[in-house]
Amino acid sequence: MTTTEEKKGFMEKMADVVRPVGDFLSNEKHFASISAGLMATVGISIIAAFITIVSTVIGMFAPGTGVLATSLGWEFAGAAQVAAIINIPYTMTLGLLSVVASFAIAYNLAKYYKINQLSAGIVSMLMFLMVVAPAKTVVLADGASTFTGLDTTLLGGPGLLTAIIVSLLSVEITNFCYKHGWVIKMPDVIPPFLANSFSSMVPLLLNVFIIYGINVALSMVDPSLNIAWACNAILGIPVNLLANSVPGILVINTFALLLWTTGVHGTMVVYMFLMAPMIMAITNNAALVAQGLSPVFSPVFLLGATSCVGGTGNTMGFALLCAYRAKSEQLKAVGKASIVPGLFNVNEPMTFGVPVVYNPIIAIPYILNGLILTFIMWVAYAIGFIVPGHILMLSLLPIGLAEFLGTLNWRNAIFPWLMIPFMTLIYYPFFKVYDKQLVEKEQAALAAAAE
């Protein structure tokens, strides 16, 4: 009804190509488990972000180092110590993010295989710890006393790729055991919780044998090699090619927007793949900021350029155009319904009401503006107008707020607002053409009804 018939063939041909890819990526069990597992870490990262914000603010009052202490003389003698105390819950949540992920990814994948989720999660988490943080005993500086500890380097963001691979591999091994009946079965009189704890014994043993075995084998080739190294080397190739390069992000952003024009939630699909690099880049920056250094730019931060100005396709200005400049009843109604959600970066009313879906005229500015904004944002990072994020913010928030909370920088907050006029301008000519078409259709419908 609302699509343009003469070009419908092209859009549908494209949808035939793009849509199955999106469907596959969002339904495939391993990808879906990674995504669901990483989503389980979001709550933790938000609390960690809140803690960072509090400790950053308190740190501003530290004599000699704090911004407020040095500039305004607002000193608080114990500020640095208080900030350090507050920082512990941060270190022990975000700093253990990959441990949580190794459990949660396995837990979700086990659900697809219909095997015991709890024991699959536990086995996976133990395997991850075993290969990335084996307990080591070191002799302390006094030369006599010793200390045994786990190396935490890979337990947070930096170990995420390893956590993903180890948990998928671990569940495959566990599932293999279940499918081949390699589990110790208890008589029915044994209560299920007890029987379950026995059932994970053989899978754990085989997991140790294979995963820890690979780790030992690698270290025998060269002491510096291990599973974490292998995972980063293997997964690092696609990640660096796509997520850590500006052309790669342009391709990803185009793909996400293309998917949306066929009605698939494109941002959710690509986010499944970019969540891990995003978490890694931000936790890396969090560590830099904690040491008093500047956060560094990563191309994955440009992902937001597809949707930061009023939802995917940056439709805030387009919604205003529809509400106040449209002549067709359809666009007027859709525009008015879209303004308030748009302020919260929610734009499904636009996507399905204009609609953007299967609409080649609107698809052009919808995709184009995301790519142009990716470029502008890159320049804005390069000249230092906006700063790279160091606090993980994955929730849907009003325009500018996530950018502010992720960086605590006011310029990041106003950046999307500054982009509204520009994004509106890109939509304007296409809006005019489409609005005119709709008016003609509406008049034709009226004339037909009057006859």
Place this chain on the structure above:
Amino acid sequence: MKVMLVCAGGASTSILMKKMEKWAADNGVDLEVKAYGVSAYEEAWKGYDVILTGPQIAYKVKEITSKVSIPVAQMAPMDYALGNAENIMKQVQSLLK
């Protein structure tokens, strides 16, 4: 009547949820409606009469249908976009027949 709305994150359907609640109150219809993200419906669907999905997760409809034992249907894009509670309630009625 209990209606479950499902979209990607539960954000855009929560807008619709408010509109449907208002419509039900205005028309004296006994209606309980709640918005869920696609990752949360599975734990919560029991006790609902029907599931309606947003058009952006059309590719999930088959999966959702296979996991629940109540009717599942996708909302019409335009009704969804404009929050046309009346049309959506008509759809609910036809599903429950």
